[in-house]
Amino acid sequence: xxxxxxxxxxxxxxxxxxxxxxxxxxxxxxxxxxxxxxxxxxxxxxxxxxxxxxxxxxxxxxxxxxxxxxxxxxxxxxxxxxxxxxxxxxxxxxxxxxxxxxxxxxxxxxxxxxxxxxxxxxxxxxxxxxxxxxxxxxxxxxxxxxxxxxxxxxxxxxxxxxxxxxxxxxxxxxxxxxxxxxxxxxxxxxxxxxxxxxxxxxxxxxxxxxxxxxxxxxxxxxxxxxxxxxxxxxxxxxxxxxxxxxxxxxxxxxxxxxxxxxxxxxxxxxxxxxxxxxxxxxxxxxxxxxxxxxxxxxxxxxxxxxxxxxxxxxxxxxxxxxxxxxxxxxxxxxxxxxxxxxxxxxxxxxxxxxxxxxxxxxxxxxxxxxxxxxxxxxxxxxxxxxxxxxxxxxxxxxxxxxxxxxxxxxxx
Amino acid sequence: xxxxxxxxxxxxxxxxxxxxxxxxxxxxxxxxxxxxxxxxxxxxxxxxxxxxxxxxxxxxxxxxxxxxxxxxxxxxxxxxxxxxxxxxxxxxxxxxxxxxxxxxxxxxxxxxxxxxxxxxxxxxxxxxxxxxxxxxxxxxxxxxxxxxxxxxxxxxxxxxxxxxxxxxxxxxxxxxxxxxxxxxxxxxxxxxxxxxxxxxxxxxxxxxxxxxxxxxxxxxxxxxxxxxxxxxxxxxxxxxxxxxxxxxxxxxxxxxxxxxxxxxxxxxxxxxxxxxxxxxxxxxxxxxxxxxxxxxxxxxxxxxxxxxxxxxxxxxxxxxxxxxxxxxxxxxxxxxxxxxxxxxxxxxxxxxxxxxxxxxxxxxxxxxxxxxxxxxxxxxxxxxxxxxxxxxxxxxxxxxxxxxxxxxxxxxxxxxxxxxxxxxxxx
Numbered sequence: 160x161x162x163x164x165x166x167x168x169x170x171x172x173x174x175x176x177x178x179x180x181x182x183x184x185x186x187x188x189x190x191x192x193x194x195x196x197x198x199x200x201x202x203x204x205x206x207x208x209x210x211x212x213x214x215x216x217x218x219x220x221x222x223x224x225x226x227x228x229x230x231x232x233x234x235x236x237x238x239x240x241x242x243x244x245x246x247x248x249x250x251x252x253x254x255x256x257x258x259x260x261x262x263x264x265x266x267x268x269x270x271x272x273x274x275x276x277x278x279x280x281x282x283x284x285x286x287x288x289x290x291x292x293x294x295x296x297x298x299x300x301x302x303x304x305x306x307x308x309x310x311x312x313x314x315x316x317x318x319x320x321x322x323x324x325x326x327x328x329x330x331x332x333x334x335x336x337x338x339x340x341x342x343x344x345x346x347x348x349x350x351x352x353x354x355x356x357x358x359x360x361x362x363x364x365x366x367x368x369x370x371x372x373x374x375x376x377x378x379x380x381x382x383x384x385x386x387x388x389x390x391x392x393x394x395x396x397x398x399x400x401x402x403x404x405x406x407x408x409x410x411x412x413x414x415x416x417x418x419x420x421x422x423x424x425x426x427x428x429x430x431x432x433x434x435x436x437x438x439x440x441x442x443x444x445x446x447x448x449x450x451x452x453x454x455x456x457x458x459x460x461x462x463x464x465x466x467x468x469x470x471x472x473x474x475x476x477x478x479x480x481x482x483x484x485x486x487x488x489x490x491x492x493x494x495x496x497x498x499x500x501x502x503x504x505x506x507x508x509x510x511x512x513x514x515x516x517x518x519x520x521x522x523x524x525x526x527x528x529x530x531x532x533x534x535x536x537x538x539x540x541x542x543x544x545x546x547x548x549x550x551x552x553x554x555x556x557x558x559x560x561x562x563x564x565x566x567x568x569x570x571x
Numbered sequence: 572x573x574x575x576x577x578x579x580x581x582x583x584x585x586x587x588x589x590x591x592x593x594x595x596x597x598x599x600x601x602x603x604x605x606x607x608x609x610x611x612x613x614x615x616x617x618x619x620x621x622x623x624x625x626x627x628x629x630x631x632x633x634x635x636x637x638x639x640x641x642x643x644x645x646x647x648x649x650x651x652x653x654x655x656x657x658x659x660x661x662x663x664x665x666x667x668x669x670x671x672x673x674x675x676x677x678x679x680x681x682x683x684x685x686x687x688x689x690x691x692x693x694x695x696x697x698x699x700x701x702x703x704x705x706x707x708x709x710x711x712x713x714x715x716x717x718x719x720x721x722x723x724x725x726x727x728x729x730x731x732x733x734x735x736x737x738x739x740x741x742x743x744x745x746x747x748x749x750x751x752x753x754x755x756x757x758x759x760x761x762x763x764x765x766x767x768x769x770x771x772x773x774x775x776x777x778x779x780x781x782x783x784x785x786x787x788x789x790x791x792x793x794x795x796x797x798x799x800x801x802x803x804x805x806x807x808x809x810x811x812x813x814x815x816x817x818x819x820x821x822x823x824x825x826x827x828x829x830x831x832x833x834x835x836x837x838x839x840x841x842x843x844x845x846x847x848x849x850x851x852x853x854x855x856x857x858x859x860x861x862x863x864x865x866x867x868x869x870x871x872x873x874x875x876x877x878x879x880x881x882x883x884x885x886x887x888x889x890x891x892x893x894x895x896x897x898x899x900x901x902x903x904x905x906x907x908x909x910x911x912x913x914x915x916x917x918x919x920x921x922x923x924x925x926x927x928x929x930x931x932x933x934x935x936x937x938x939x940x941x942x943x944x945x946x947x948x949x950x951x952x953x954x955x956x957x958x959x960x961x962x963x964x965x966x967x968x969x970x971x972x973x974x975x976x977x978x979x980x981x982x983x984x985x986x987x988x989x990x991x992x993x994x995x996x997x998x
Contacts, residue, residue, distance in 0.1 A: 172602050173941050174581075211861040216927060223931035246934045250581075280870055287876040290825040291897060296718045397823035397995055400714040432652035432662075442650065445707030448715055466715050494657075501659040501679075508678030509605045514941075 162372045163346035163365055166521050167358045172512070174250065176352025178243045178361060179518050180268060182344035183377040183526075186237035186313045191230060192320025193336040194239045196328065198228040199281035200273060201241060205266040221260060222246045226267055233526060234412065234457030235313050236379040239340070241268060247353060261360045269368045273337065278330040289319045296402040296563055301464065303394060304404030304561030311386045314406075314458045342370060345377040349521055351514045379526045380412040382459040385558035394563045401469040401564035405479065406462050410554040413456040414527060419539040420551035421454070424486055425461060426499045427548065428452045433498055435482040435491065436463070444478075446471045457526075461555060469564040476560065489549045496548065500540050507536045572784060577961040582940050584950070585780045589791050592768025592799065596950050597780035600943070606681035606776035609674035609947035610692045613955045614639075614764035616668045616742030621763060621802040629802070632751045633737075634709070634744020635760050637666040641705050642697050642757060643673065651691045660684040666742055670955060674947060681776060682786055689772070689790050695761040702754045710750075713743050720824050721878075721895075724992050728830040728893060731815040731988035735807040736889045739814075766799040767791065773950045775943040809889045811836075811986055819991040827993050828878070828897045831908045834986040835890040841956045842966065848885045849967045850975050851892060853928050855881040858914045859894060862924060865910075874903045892984075901991060912984050918976050925975075929967055936964040 184190055208214045218224050224245040231238050243264050248256040292298050302317055309315025348365065350357055385408060411418050429436035429452030436450045450465035463479060485491060510516035511533060524531040576583040586596040614636045621629045643664070644651050655662040660677035662684075673692050675684050716722050726741055733739040743749070774783055813834050838844040856862055859881045869875045878897035884890060894911065898904050939945040953960040 170602075174937050175941065210864070211867055212864055215861045216924075219927035219931045222934040244938075246937060250934070250937050276871075283873060284870075284876050287826065287878075287897065291878060294720055294822075294824045297715075399717045400711070402718075431656055432650070433656045441708060445704050446711070448708055448712035466718075467711055468714075498653075498656045502656055502661070505659040505661065505678050509676065511604045512943075 160371050160373055161366060162342075162369055162374060163348060164374065164525070165358055165362055166347065166349045166525065167355060168349065168351040168517050168521060169353070169355055170351065170517075171353040173247075173352065173514050175244055175246050175514075176350070176354060176357065177245075177514050177518065178264060178357070179349040179351075180241045181347045181349065181522065182239045182340050183233070183236045183347070183379070184239075184340065184344045185377070186232050186235055186316050188316055188321045189324055190237050191232075191316050191318060192324045192328065193333065194230040194237060195285050195320050196278075196281050196325075196333055197239065197337060197340075198230065199284055200277050200333070201267060201271045202226045202228050203277055203281070204272040206270040206272065207266050209272065217263060221256075221263060222251050224260065224263060230318055232313065232316065232318060232457070233379040234381050236345075236377045236457075236526070237316075243267075257354060257357060257360065261357075261364055264361075265364050265368065273330065273334050275330055278333060282325060282328070285319075285325060286322065289322060292319065296396065296398050296400065297464065297466065299394070299396070300402045300404040300561050300563045301462070303392075303563075304406055304462070304559060307392050307561055308385060308406035308559035309383065309458075309460075312383055312458075313381065314383050314455065314460055342372065343375060345375045347522065347525055349518045351518050380414055380457045382410060382412055383408055387558070389557050389559065391560045391562065394561070395565065396563060398563065398565055400466045401472050401562060402464070402466040403472060403476070403560060403562045404462055404464050405476075405557060406460060406559045406561075408556045408558055409454075409459050409461050410556075411551065412459040414529065415459075417547065417551045418456070420543050420547035423496070423499060423503065423540065423543045424548045424552045425452050425454050426503055427491055427495060428482060428486060429463060431499065431502050433495060433502075435485060436479065439482060440465065440475055440478050444474075446475050450475075472562060472564070483552065483555070486552045487549060489545055493545065496543075496545055500543060503540050504537050507533055507540070572780075575961070579965065580937055580940060580961060582961075585784070587784060589767070589788060591791055591794075591796060592766070593791060594771045594954055595784065595787055596771065596773045596954070597783050598773075598775045598946055599777065599780050600775055601777050603777050605676050605678045605943070606774065606778065607674060607676040607943035607947060608681065608685050608688055608772065608774045608776075609672050609951065610688055610770060610772045611670050611672040611951040611955070612764050612770050613670055614760070615666060615670050616740060617737040617806075618764070618804050619737050619740065620805050622805050623763070624801045629759060629763060631756060631760055632744060632748040633740040634742070634748050635752060635756060636671050637743045638705065638709060638749065638752050639757050639760055640664050640666045640671050640673075641709060642702065643692060643695065645697055645701055646691055646694070647696050651687065654687055655684060658684045658687065662688075668738060668742060670951060672948065672951060674944070676943065681778070685774070685783070685786060686790050689787070692770075693765070693767070693794065693796075695758060695765070697754055697757060699754050702752070702757065706749055706752070709743060710746055713741070713745065713749070716741075716743070720822050720828060720992055723820075723822060724828050724830050724895065724990060727818060727820060727992075728832050728988065728990045731818050731990050732813050732832055732834050732891055733809060733889065734814040736809040736886075737806055738886075738889075762797070763800045763802045766796055768799045771951045771954045773947040775946050806888070813986050813988040815988060817989050819993055821993050821995050821997060823995050824992065825994060826897050826899060827901060827991060827997070828895065829901055829904055829992070830893060830895040830990045831905060832891050832893040832988045832990075833912075833984045834988070835885070835892060835982060837886050837888040837890050839887055841958050842962070844885050844887070845958065845963060846966050846970065846974075847978055848883055849932075850970050850978050851883040851885075853925060853967075853970065854915050854918065854975065854979070855883065855892070856928055857920050857924055858911045865907075869907060872900070872903065874898055874900045874907060905989070916979055916984075918972070918979050920972070922972050925970070925972060929970075932967050939964075
């Protein structure tokens with residue numbers, strides 16, 4: 160029995176093909192840390208391409224085949240992806256180009272070098288990367304804010320994992336984790352492009368390398384409930400501009416019947432230039448350049464982020480509360496509702512033109528069983544009324560405000 | 572209407588210069604749901620001093636092009652972003668060093684939004700009050716970028732390299748220059764730079780280009796424009812020596828960052844300029860990336876990490892080569908760069924590596940046509956540079972080792988600037 164599923168998205172729209180190999184497991188700090196290490200190690204060297212130089216050489220020979228690794232959390236699921244993007248064979252004029260690509264993919268997936276040198280290097284690089292990312296104020300408040308708000312829940316698992324856990328890991332831990340991932344993860348391969356024979360070739364290659372076992376289904380969506388009461392956390396760095404992140408429980412994940420209404424409500428609040436936050440905080444009062452609200456749909460959470468002069472933060476927070484209440488009270492025009500729905504539908508229709516968007520929609524359908532066809536999505540948005548928007552926002556609850564501003568610097 | 576097809580990239584477009592001088596380029600992309608239209612002017616962050624055909628000079632504060640970009644969205648009826656949204660179109664704009672572009676994308680019928688794009692870009696309607704209000708927003712934007720250490724490192728490197736060349740100014744200006752901008756300056760800048768004959772309109776859509784061209788012509792025929800000013804960007808000649816050989820500054824970061832840059836001579840002719848830029852980029856790939864076995868040594872010794880790279884930029888009047896990294900081992904990194912420069916000067920590389928790199932960049936060129944944004948930006952920049960887009964993408968194929976060796980023999984790496992970004996309280 161094959162432990163994987165293949166999803167072929169056939170299209171001749173694009174000049175390249177992409178193969179997305181996705182492993183989904185439980186979302187926890189240790190797994191997140193391990194995936195980050197694997198991310199560095201798996202794209203580094205393989206048995207046949209045993210140096211960085213050899214790897215880059217073969218990638219260039221294959222017309223710059225791109226190998227990208229990343230982790231994304233989908234609620235209770237942590238999805239680790241190895242993605243390959245390569246030119247359509249017809250542009251290469253190389254016989255059996257796709258066979259050479261398959262060989263390369265097999266090398267990366269199943270013959271990556273896991274030795275002490277690559278492990279120690281990956282640790283050093285990952286530590287540097289985490290420190291560096293946290294130097295950026297926006298990234299700092301988002302990572303720290305979600306960690307604080309989501310303590311003890313999947314929402315609070317930092318996507319980069321934990322520096323403390325990283326210090327304790329050994330090469331054997333990583334090898335064990337890699338094997339466990341192959342044998343226990345939910346494995347989905349999404350292929351987007353014009354050559355449908357790739358599906359057969361990928362299937363054969365995976366079948367030859369993975370042990371037969373039942374297909375595993377990984378749980379993903381849940382409803383986030385903060386473990387602490389609403390509170391404000393202030394952090395200090397020597398920065399020219401304050402940044403803040405507000406996290407809310409919404410009590411609705413993407414499977415909730417009222418989810419689309421919430422999606423529209425969030426867009427009215429802070430997704431487009433017509434949104435309440437953009438108008439009231441930026442355009443009317445010039446308090447900031449960027450302010451937006453976003454849904455974290457597999458967890459049932461919402462976040463609002465902005466950056467501005469520290470002395471304006473309090474005013475901005477008050478204005479944000481006012482806009483949230485306006486939506487709850489229905490204090491927004493029908494025109495704004497219809498314009499917002501139109502913009503969402505515009506985005507949905509445009510997804511057809513992006514390989515990544517099509518892959519992500521297909522994967523959403525895998526995780527949820529929800530019909531993610533363009534027509535189905537549009538129909539869900541079109542039926543949303545003002546009353547539905549109001550109702551959807553009544554269950555949201557602020558759980559944390561993380562503020563980063565200048566001042567005496569916190570001990571690291 | 573001229574039609575151009577390129578077999579290598581399998582791409583086709585049509586173009587026409589309208590009676591009012593507007594250059595229109597249209598790509599038909601069947602099978603796509605969305606359309607994107609972009610309108611650009613060659614006014615950018617480097618345009619601080621312009622001269623017209625009568626030798627009259629116009630001085631502008633740093634950030635004027637970017638400020639104007641912000642204000643263009645103001646119409647008598649209100650914010651034009653709202654109008655685009657009502658049409659189901661996403662509108663945006665950007666200002667580069669040498670251009671400002673306004674664009675929208677939509678999956679609906681693009682005709683109303685296309686007319687709106689032309690209408691709002693071809694009219695400036697601002698008040699003193701709105702100009703003052705915008706200053707606050709722009710200053711917050713600048714502060715947002717100031718918090719980004721890689722952006723700060725690059726800007727300080729430009730300031731170290733150049734005394735006259737306007738790359739030394741941030742595209743958005745700074746607090747003081749933004750505060751100094753007036754309604755009159757914006758109107759002057761607009762009048763000089765937004766005449767249709769200076770502009771390019773690019774459309775990428777499934778719709779028949781003939782139908783689109785008719786719509787564009789109808790829109791343009793209904794308007795009249797004041798006389799065109801043939802302005803050009805001017806600046807004082809950039810001296811060969813760098814402005815500051817060494818400079819350091821502090822930010823609240825964990826690990827130091829360093830940039831080492833070499834000032835080079837500019838190249839007047841655009842095709843040769845682009846060819847040289849490619850050649851230097853290839854050399855940096857060969858000697859300062861994972862293609863060199865030394866790269867593994869640099870990693871093993873923790874002299875570099877994932878934040879490492881190089882770039883080259885050649886203009887008519889000046890050029891630079893830049894290497895950067897995040898590292899605690901500053902002296903060791905400087906030694907690496909010295910070694911890389913020596914390797915570049917020797918250029919004793921295996922030609923098979925060159926051929927492989929050409930494959931990489933050819934593929935990048937092909938794949939760029941998946942992106943409507945990339946098509947539009949490439950088309951506009953090529954037009955402003957006066958070079959054919961397909962030719963520009965394919966110049967790299969002409970480069971061989973002989974060309975590179977000859978090029979390198981003409982370069983000198985004497986004029987060097989070094990900038991260090993240090994964690995707070997290091998000094």
